[in-house]
Amino acid sequence: MGLPRFMKYLLVEDNQELANAVSSRLRLDGHVIEHAATLEDATAFVEIGEYDLILLDIMLPDGDGRTFLRNHRSSNLDTPVIILTARSQVSDRIGSLDLGADDYVTKPFDHAELEARCRAVLRRKAGKSQTVIEMGGVVFDPVAGAISVRGNNVSLRNRELRLLELLINAPGRVFSKQKLADRLFSYDEDASENAIEVYIGRLRKHLEPSDIKITTLRGLGYRLDHDA
Amino acid sequence: MGLPRFMKYLLVEDNQELANAVSSRLRLDGHVIEHAATLEDATAFVEIGEYDLILLDIMLPDGDGRTFLRNHRSSNLDTPVIILTARSQVSDRIGSLDLGADDYVTKPFDHAELEARCRAVLRRKAGKSQTVIEMGGVVFDPVAGAISVRGNNVSLRNRELRLLELLINAPGRVFSKQKLADRLFSYDEDASENAIEVYIGRLRKHLEPSDIKITTLRGLGYRLDHDA
DNA sequence: CTAAACCTGACACTGACCTGACAACGTCAA
DNA sequence: TTGACGTTGTCAGGTCAGTGTCAGGTTTAG
Helix, strand or coil: CCCCCCEEEEEEEECCHCCCCCCHHHCCCCCEEEEEEEEEEEEEHHHHHCCCCEEECCCCCCHHHHHHHHHHHHHHCCCCEEEHHHHHHHHHHHCCCCCCCCCEEEECCCCHCCCCCCCHHHHHHCCCCCCCCCCCCEEECCCEEEEEECCCEEECHHHHHHHHHHHHHCCCEECCHHHHHHHHHHCCCCCCCCHHHHHHHHHHHHHHHCCCEHHHECCCCCEEEEEC | CCCCCCCEEEECCCHHHHHHHHHHHHHCCCCEEECCCCHHHHHHHHHHHHCCEECCCEEEEEEHHHHHHHHHHCCCCCCCCCEEEECHHHHHHHHHHHHHCEEEEECCHHHHHHHHHHHHHHHHHHCCCCCCEEEEEEEEECCCEEEEEEEEEEEEHHEEEEEEHHHHHCCCCECCCHHHHHHHCCCCCCCCCCHHHHHHHHHHHHHHCCCCCEEEEEECCCEEEEEE
């Protein structure tokens, strides 16, 4: 990777525990992290320093993270921003689209996943801001929560969308049904594993015209593949 | 590959029976296990010794395992942590990912599965996201659940894959049929030793075009060799 | 040479997975 | 409130890939 090795991050997050965990993780890789717990702090930080990447929580004690993002963009600053958002309805994301978020990660997240996203965004920064994921005839816009297959807009339901989101962000990787269920359902919902099978089926139907297919690995899980 | 063969584990678990089972199991592979039954003990252990991997129960008599995890992370220690959690505590294990756990296993678990997770995490740690193992024309990608032999993708079944994983992680080491059976099958499955012979045969067939051979040592077991 | 250990093609079975149908639930407008 | 509508998870029935056993053949140690 031709990227500079060490980056400077700004983490805007009010949950102290989560902030500590993320910070210490990223520091292990040699990055510099500064942490703001409020919008006010974040604004102050940005005025003083320069950052390579901003990790931004949406729900903050003194306001909506999107206001920050909007102000940031209107100051003509192109620092890439990754949104940290709670397990959410699609509607939460709509609106971030025009504000110029570069990517988003839904809590809870694997740290490996967060790191991967950061690297991806930083790599992209060399070129232009690209938020949509395109693959095998499928265009997936995570921030808007919409997909199109071979040019046709397809409206996915909430669960289908989130399932696709999980799979397409790690193509070629196996997800056990257990893991998918953990990510799709919150703890008070107890859905059977069959629910996952059903959703995989529904999603497959939507993806039929594309070159993306979801492979079943019996006893292991599912994997999204891009067949040539 | 490249990994030290013997690791030092810290097991934090208050259930004595389970702790013994896990310990003795891992010791069979030559690893060193230290066992802490309380948060207090665990903290003491971590202050004194260095560990390659920590297995951490969430519910402990003197507090929540996540407290430990949080402290551990904020001390900038990057020892990988795998959470052990009961099936019902879904929210626990999800939240733990945010706190910097590397993986989680739900009780009750197969020992085979626990071992697989441990290997995966250790590999990830050592190889900096280089998770694939390459050897004698065989590329083994545990995350994708796939292998390729001389460039051709080969789809292995669940059991074949796990058998290969065991062998390729310790090339040159002899595994008795008994040991392989222990690793491949859980307690409630009682397969004959012949099943192992069958799987070895099937795996050999897949590996035929490669430079990897599985050698039979009569009366002792099997060994994976890389012949020049 | 003999017995034990190992190999392997064939086969039956089980349970993991798929899918159409449906009921429960929430939403929205009237 | 009512009813129409979209979404969601369960269920039951069917399919089939993966699995382990077996029987008979082959190899090896002593």
